Amino acid sequence: MDEPQRHRILMVSDFFYPNFGGVESHIYYLSQCLIKLGHKVVVTTHAYGNRSGVRYMTGGLKVYYIPWRPFLMQNTLPTFYGTLPIIRTILIRERISVVHGHQAFSTLCHEALMHARTMGYKAVFTDHSLYRFADVGSIHMNKVLQFTLADIDQAICVSHTSKENTVLRSGIDPEKVFVIPNAVDTAMFTPAPKRLCYDEIVIVVISRLVYRKGADLLVEVIPEVCRLNPNVRFVIGGDGLKRVRLEEMREKYSLQDRVEMLGAVPHAQVRSVLVSGHIFLNSSLTEAFCIAILEAASCGLLTVSTRVGGVPEVLPDDMIVLAEPTPVDMTRAIKEAIEMLPNINPQAMHDRVKKLYSWQDVAKRTEVVYDRALLCSDVSLLQRLPRYLKCGPWAGKLFCLVMMINFWLWQLLQFWQPSKSIEEVPDILILENEDNEICGKLRMP
Structure with a gap:
């Protein structure tokens, strides 16, 4: 009996462990589940400190930390062709059979997908964020995304709002875009063993303290909530450029005993911070999905969040209180959430999240996307160039020139170092035995 089709996937992004965030968690958990389904998964990212070269993670996940250093906000410096040889x-x-790039802001992702298409590999892209259309930075980013998605096989977005945003920004055919939400490791994020009392209401914030995450909004909301509710206390985990503003607010209103600043919280300690509270507060100004909300709900916390992006799609109405991103409406939502607390059952909330979201389901749905990508017909460079010309009268010509140079450099590399001279490595197939113990099986190429 023939084995089912197995994919050999290269995940590429500037954002991966040891850095932690939504994109990093998505790549890690998706890779682990794909490995358990029998696929081969390899991750490529840039070097982090002294973490360079090849490393292995849980489940036999192989990671290439290529010797490129972050240039801006964990992103490598754009080189266009510098990453082609590696x-x-x-x-x-x-x-590899499928190259899967993650995050529109990742330089390494865009370059890897460009090289993959030049060499004839199938390419899949996942967009994890929402971007605007008017400011200078978003205009340039949208043009880069248009270039990358002009010749992509399939794309994935984490919410329907994200899909609409991506299609409008890039002009990609909506039929090529799948909506597959994020998930949460419910085995890691569990409620506290004992239900907390409500003599003191603890509101937890775990977020990067930057403008996009609504740190300025917190500066206005927290003093007002503390004034209206003497028994409310805030626990804020995270770091960023706006941390100074929050500390200044705490000093100005003498809230040192009611606003606890934890600083950056290691991912392994996030659950312990969450279960110390009753309400999780998300003040983001833009979100495609927000895994943090799922983690909080899985720990049994009632969520208060701004009504932005794909957030309204994440949880049922009785598990989240939404508000417009204004101090007045956020204060109103927190008051409403406090009144709802006696009716909240943390364990029941955890069980509902467990049924709604699982990484196993995400992996199986992603398998379908890979299958669809492999069914796409192979096309030559001359057949692909018209796709780039549609990107604009000037940009289209520039994109064609970029791709032609990339093709010529690839041909030069093929002559200088033929593919047959590069040694293939054996696959390690990770299997589970009857006792759910992980074991490896070496499979030679």
Whole structure:
């Protein structure tokens, strides 16, 4: 009996462990579940400190930390063609069939997808964020996304709002875009063993303290909530440029005993911070999905969040209180949430999240996307160039020139170092035995 089709996937992004965030968690958990389904998964990211070269993570997940250093906000400096030799080598060594890039802001993602399409590999892209249309930074980013998605096989968005945003920004055919939400590891995020009393209401904030995450909104909301509710206390975990403003607010209103600043919270300690509270507060000004809300709900916390992006799609109405991103409406929502607390059952909330979201389901749905990508017909460079010309009268010509140069450099590399001279590595197939113990099986190419 023939084995089911197995994919060999290269996940590429500037955002991965040891850095922690929504994109990093998504790549890690998705990769682990795909490995358990029998697929080969390799991750490529840039070096983090002294973490360079090849590393192995849980489940046999292989990670290439290529020797590029972050330039801005964990992103590598754009080189266009500098990453071609190393990406080509990884693709050949690991016998990759699908290249899966993550996050529109990732330079390494865009370059890897460009090289993959040049070499004839199937390419899939996942967009994790929402972007605007008017400011200078978003205009440039949208043009880069238009270039990358002009020749992509399939794309994934984490919410329907994110899909609409991506389609409008890039002009990609909506039929190519799948909506697959994030998930949460409910085994890690569990409620406290004992239900907390309500003599003191603890509101937890765990977020990067930057403008996009609504840190300025917190500066206005927290003093007003503390004034109206003497028994409310805030616990704020996270770091960022706006942390100074929050500390100044705490000093100005003498809230040192009611606003606790934890600083950056390691991912392993997030659950312990969450279960110390009753309400989780998300003040983001833009979100495609927000995994933090799922983690809080899985720990049994009632969520108060701004009504932005894909947040309204995440939880049922009785598990979240939504508000417009204004101090007045956020204060109103927190008051409403406090009144709802006696009716909240943390364990029941955890069980509902467990049924709604699982990484196993995300992995199986992503398998379908890979299957669809492999069914896409192979096209030559000349057949692909018209796709770039549609990107604009000037940009289209520039994109065509970029791709032609990339093709010529690839041909030069093929001559200088033929593919057959690059040694292929054996696959390690991770299996589970009857006792759910992980065991490895070496499979030679």
